[in-house]
Amino acid sequence: MSGSVVLLHLAGAVALMLFATRLVKTGVERAYGDVLRHRLRATMRNPIMAVLAGTGLAIALQSSTAVTLLVGSFAGSGIVSGAAGQLAVRGAEIGSALVVKLLTFDLTLLVPLCLIAGTVMFMATERRDWRQTGRILVGIGLLILSLEMIGQASEPLRNSQLLPVILNYFSTDSITAYLLAAVITWLFQSSIAAVLLMATLAGRGLISPELGLVLILGVNLGSSLIAPMLTRSASPEVRVVPVGNLLMRGLGSLVMLILFMIFRPHVAFLGPTAADQIVNAHILFNVVILLAGLPLAGLVYRASERIVALGAKPAPAAALDVVELSALNESAIDVPSQALANATREVVRVCETVEIMLKRIIELYEDADSDKIKALAALDDRVDRRHAAIKLYLAKVTRNPMTEDEALRCQELIGACVKLEQVGDIIVRNMLVHVKKKFDRGLEFTDEGWSELCAFHGSVLANARLAFNVLVSRDPETARQLVLEKDRLRDREKETSASHFMRLREGTAKSVETSSIHLDTIRDLKQINSLLASMAYPVLEERGLLTGSRLKAS
Template identity: 90%
Template sequence: MSGSVVLLHLAGAVALMLFATRLVKTGVERAYGDVLRHRLRATMRNPLMAVLAGCGLSIALQSSTAVTLLVGSFAGAGIVSGMSGQLAVRGAEIGSALVVKLLTFDLSLLVPVCLVAGTVMFMATERRDWRQFGRILIGIGLLILSLEMIGQASEPLRQSTLMPVIVNYFSGDPVTAYLMAALITWLFHSSIAAVLLMVTLAGRGFIPPELGVVLVLGVNLGSSIIAPLLTRNAEPGVRVVPIGNLLMRGMGSLVMLILFLTFKPPVAFLGTSVPDQIVHAHILFNVLILLAGLPLAGLVYRASEKIVALGTKSEPAALDVIELSALNESALDTPSQALANATREVVRVCETVEIMLKRIIELYESADADKIKALAALDDRVDKKHAAIKLYLAKVTKNPLSEDEALRCQELIGACVKLEQVGDIIVRNMLVHVRKKLERGLEFTPEGWLELCAFHASVLANARLAFNVLVSRDAETARQLVLEKDRLRDREKETSASHFLRLRDGTAKSVETSSIHLDTIRDLKQINSLLASMAYPVLEERGLLGGSRLKAG
C-alpha cells in the first residue's frame, strides 16, 4: 500500500474520531445542556463541588474547552467567583483525562451495540430527549470505531523506512515535538482526540515512552490555548477564566517540560505499556496542576485580570447607537420586497424574545433590581417593534397582493402578535414570580428546580424551532414543533404529579414555592402553545392540519 493511501486512511479515521466527539458533545448539549448549566451554577459556590462539577460536566460534554467557556461566561456575569471558576476548570481537565483512560480499554463490543441502539432510538421516536440520547450512543460507537480504524490504518507504517527517521528526529528534538503536539491539539480543538491519536500510534510501536510524555505536555499546552483564542473578542470578565487556565495549564506544561528534559526521570512507574504511560502521564499532569492550583487560584485569577486589563483597549467616547429598522417605506410599492423586510424585522423580534426567555429562568435563581429592569426593557422593545411591524404590513395591504403574498402577510402579523404575547407573559407573569421569590427569600427543592429547568429547556428548544419555521417554512420542522407541543403537555402532567407528591410528603420548600412552581409551569406551557401555533399556517397550507385537532370519540 502506497504512503499516500495510508495517510488517506489515517486522515479519514481521525476525521471520524473528531466527528464522533462532536456528535456526543452536541447530543449532550441539546438533551441536557440547560439542566447541566443550571446544576453547575448551583454547585460551583463550594470549591470542592466546583472541582467535581467541572469534572463531571467535562466527562458529559467530552470537552474541557466547552466547560472553560461556560465557566468563563458565568464568571463574566458575576454568577460565580474567580476562584471557583478556576477550580471548576481544573476539575474539567481531569475529567477530560479520565475520558481518555476509559476509551483506551477494549470496548470493541460496544461498537455494534451503541450503533444499533442509537440508530433505533434516533429513528423510532420523535421525542427530542430520546433522539438526542440516540445521537450520543451513535457518537460513542463511532468514536470507538474510529480508534480501531486508526490502528488498522497505521499498521502498514510498521514496515515504513521513513517512520523510524521521523520518530528519531522528534525524539532528538523534544521542543519541536512539544510544539507540534500543541499545534495538532489546537487544530483538533480537542485534547481528547489528540491524546487518543497518540495512544493508538503508541500501541503500534511508533511512539517511545519519553517522546509520549513530551507529546502529552504539548497537548496540554495546545488545549489551554483554544479557549483564550475563542474568547479573544468577548467581554473582559469572560476572558479572565480562560486566561487563568492558560497560565496554569499552559505555563505548567512548559515548566514540566523543562523539568522532564533536565532530570530525565524514568517513566516506567506510569505503566507497563507505552499507551498506559501516555494516558497516566496525561492524568498525572492535570492532577498536579489541580493540586498546585488550589493554593494559587486567587493569585492566578488576579494575574489573569491584570493581563486582560492590559489587553483591553480604552474606547473613545462612544457614539450614540441608532438601531436600524428593516421596514423600508420605499419598498412598499413592491410587496415581495416589503414582506421580506417585514420578515427581517420579525426575526429581530424573535431574537429579543429568545433572549427574554433565556434570561427569565436565570432570574429565578439569581435576581436583582437591575436585571429585572433590563428584562422589562426588552419587553418594551418588543412592543415597539410589534406596533411598527403591524403598521408597516397594514400599508403593504393597500397594494394589490397575490394569494401567497396575502397569506404571508397574515402569517407575519399573526407571528408578531404571538411574540408580543409571549413577551407579556414573561414580564407580567413570570417576572412577578421572580419578584415574589426574591422578596420572600424562597428556594425550590432540588427536584423541583430540576423539573423547572428541564421544562424550560424544552420550551426554549421549541421556541427556536418556531423561529426557524417562520423563516424556512419547512413542513417537517413545523410538524415536529406541533408534536413537541403534545409531548410538553404530557411532561406538564408528570411535573405537576411529582410536585403534588412532594406536597403530600410535606416537603417544606415545596409548600413554600408551590404556587410559584405551578404558575411557572402554566406560563411556560402557554408560551409554548403560542409558539407552536406559528407552525399552523405552514401545515395548513400543505394540507397537514385539519379543521379541528380533536379526534372523533
C-alpha cells in the same frame, strides 16, 4: 500497501474520531445542556463543588474547552466569581483526562451495542430527548470504532523505514515535538482526540513513552490555547477565565517540559505499557495543575484580569449598541414583496429578543437582582416598540394591491408578531413576578423540582427556536415537528405536576413553600409554548396538514 494509502486510512480514522467526539458533545448539549448549565451554576459557590461540577460536565460534554467557554460566560455575566470559575476549569481538565482513560479500555463489544441501540432510538421515535440519546450512543460507538481503525491503519507503519528516523529526531528535539503536539491539538480542537491518537500509536510501538510525555505536554499547551483564541473577540469579562486557564495549564506544561528535559525521569511508574504511561501522564499532569491551582486561583484570576485589560480596546466615544436599526424601509412600501421581506427581517429581530428573554428568565429564578430584572423588563419594552412599528408598517403595505400569497404572508407576520408580544408579556408580567416572590421570601426549590423546571424550560426554549425557524423557512416538516412537540410537552407537564404533587403528599418542606411558584411557572411556560407552536399553523394549513386545529395522521 503504499505509504500514501496508509496515511489516507489513518486520516480517515482520525476524521471519524473527531466526528464522533462532536456527535456525542452536540447530543449531550441538545438533550441535557440547559440542566447541566443550571447545575454547574448552582454548585460553583463552593470551591470543591466547583471542581467536581467542572469534572462532571467535562465528562458529559467530552470537552474541557466547552466547559471553559461556558464558565467564562458565567464569570463575564457576574453569575460566578472568577476564582470559582478557575477551579471549575481545573476540574474540567481532570474530567477530560478521565474520559481518555476510560476510552483506552477494551470496549469493542460496546461498538455494535451502541450503534444498534442508538440507531433504533434515533429512528423509532420523534421525541427529542430519545433522539438525542440515540445520537449520543451512536457517537460513542463510532468513537470506539475509530480507535480500532486508527490501530489497524497504523499497523503497516511499524515496517516503515522513514518513520523511525522522524521519531528519533523528535525524541532528540523535545521543543519541536512539544510545539508540534500543540499545533495538532489546536487543529483537532480537542485534547481528548489528540491524546487518544498518541496513546493508540504508542500502543502499536510507534511512539516511545518518553516522547509521548513530551507530546502530552504539548497537547495541554494546545488545548489551553483553544478557548482564549475562540473568545478573542468577546468582552474582557468573558476572556478572563480562558486566559487564566492558559496561564495555569499552558505555562504549567512549559515548566514541566523544562523539568523533564533537565532531569529525564524514568516513566515506568506510570504504567505497564506505553499507552498507559501516556494516558496516566496526562491525568497526573492535570492533577498537579489542579493541586497548584487550588491556592493560586485568586492570584491567577487577578493576573488574568490584568493581562486582558492590557489587550482590551478602549471603549468608543459613542456606544453603537444603543442604536436600534430598523429593517422597515418606508421607500419599499409600494412594492409588497420587498416590504414583506423587510417586515420578516424585523420580526426575526423580535424573535431574537424574545429568545434572549426566555433564556434569561430561568436564570433569574436562581440569581436575580434589581439590575437584571430591569434589564429584562427593558427587553420587553423593545419588543413592544418593534411590534407596534411592524403592525403600522404592514398596515401601510396592505393599502397596495397584493397577491393572495402576499396577503396571507402579511397576516402570518402580524399574527406572529402578536404572539411574540404576548410571550414577552407572560415573561415580564407573570414569570418575573414569580422571581420577585421567590427572592423576597427567600424560597428554594427542591433539587428534583428545579431539575424538572429546567428540563421543561429547555424543551420550551428548543421549541421556540423551531418556531422561529418555521417563520423564516416555512418548512412543513419543521412545522409538523413543532406541533408534535406541543403535544409531547402537554404530556411532560402532566408528569411534572404529578411528581410535584407526590412531593407535596410526602410533606417535603421546600415543595410546600414553592408549590404555587412551581406550578405557575410550568403553566406560564406551557402557555408560551402554545403561542409559539401556533406559529406553525399557517404553514400546515396552507399545505392541508391540519384538520381544524389538529394534525392530520401522516
